[in-house]
Amino acid sequence: MSEHSVRxxxxxxDNGGAPNADGPQYVCVSSDVKLGTGVRFSKFVNLYGCEVGxxxxxxxxxxxxxxAKIGNNCKISSHSFICEGVTIxxxxxxxxxxxxxxxxxxxxxxxxxxxxxxxxxxxAPTLVKRGASIGSGATILANVVIGEEAIVGAGSVVTRDVxxxxxxxxxxxxLLRYITSEVEVSG
Ligand SMILES: CC(C)(COP(=O)(O)OP(=O)(O)OC[C@H]1O[C@@H](n2cnc3c(N)ncnc32)[C@H](O)[C@@H]1OP(=O)(O)O)[C@@H](O)C(=O)NCCC(=O)NCCS
Numbered sequence: 001m002s003e004h005s006v007r008x009x010x011x012x013x014d015n016g017g018a019p020n021a022d023g024p025q026y027v028c029v030s031s032d033v034k035l036g037t038g039v040r041f042s043k044f045v046n047l048y049g050c051e052v053g054x055x056x057x058x059x060x061x062x063x064x065x066x067x068a069k070i071g072n073n074c075k076i077s078s079h080s081f082i083c084e085g086v087t088i089x090x091x092x093x094x095x096x097x098x099x100x101x102x103x104x105x106x107x108x109x110x111x112x113x114x115x116x117x118x119x120x121x122x123x124a125p126t127l128v129k130r131g132a133s134i135g136s137g138a139t140i141l142a143n144v145v146i147g148e149e150a151i152v153g154a155g156s157v158v159t160r161d162v163x164x165x166x167x168x169x170x171x172x173x174x175l176l177r178y179i180t181s182e183v184e185v186s187g
Contacts, residue, residue, distance in 0.1 A: 036072065050082075053090065067123070076137070085123040085142065092128050095136035095154065100126055102142050129164070138173075149179065 027041045029048075031084065036054035044060055047097025049063030049066025052058075056070055059078030068082045071090035076082065085102040088094070093135050102123045110120050128134065132146045135154035146152065146162045153176070162168050165179045 030068075042078065059096070071130070085125045086128070087125070088128045089130040089132075091131045093133040093139065094128075095134055097137050098134050099139045101140065102126070104142055125159075132162075135169075151179070 021159055026044045028046045028166070029035065029041075033047050034051040036056065038055040040055075040057045041169050042058065042060040045061050046063045047058075048160055049067040049157075050064045050070070052070045053072035053074070055072060056071055056074045056076065058064075058076045059080070060181075061079045062076050062082070064076075064082045065084045067084045068086045068088075068128070070076065070082070071089045071092065074089055076094045076095070077096040077098075078096045079096050080098040081100060082088070082094070083100045083102045095128045102125070103116070103121055104124055107116055110116050111147075117123050120127065126140055126142055126144055127139075127150040128146045129150075131149040132151070134140065134146070134152045135156065137155040138152050138158065139156075140146070140152075140158045144161050146157055147164030147166065149165045150160055150162045151167045152162060152173060153167065155171070156173040157171040158168065159172040162173070163175070167176045167179060168174060169176055
């Protein structure tokens, strides 16, 4: 949940400019976004007030909200939503349609029936550590830490911290196994 109003700019895309020969690329990047070098966008992307490191690849229909941070060399697949309060370290893979959450008990209105503003709720943080991977369709509840090189299975709902180099899956996500040098994952 967030409100934001900074004039968007069209940013460069895979073809090095926007719009290009195929027409407008609809990559909306607000002027307050801190963008690293070599960031690649697909079409229909919406970024505002966030920080994105070097060589990050961002798929179509991704939204990244203000005060979210993405490290270097991350892949953010299409249709994922990265909200305020989310920190993603270097080398993280985010699958398609991954949803982060920053308000555990959301409400549309305050006690007086008026639409809530930012002063009516507080952002709950989430940390995804270096080299972790989050499978497609996963939902990551707030106040969790996903450990280094952990893997979250497709469609999981993560409600608790995920240990480093572990694989979790399901709703709620539970430990399947640890990634050891004997039992690695391919690819
Ligand atoms: C979780 C995952 C990494 C596999 O891990 P694994 O340790 O090799 O797990 P296995 O395939 O050996 O399965 C172990 C058990 O977990 C279950 N399982 C596997 N993936 C699951 C998932 N996403 N959700 C729920 N259960 C899952 C299996 O059915 C199996 O259950 P069983 O023991 O009752 O038969 C993989 O299934 C997955 O979800 N990867 C994410 C892929 C993805 O989203 N990629 C995005 C880009 S396309």
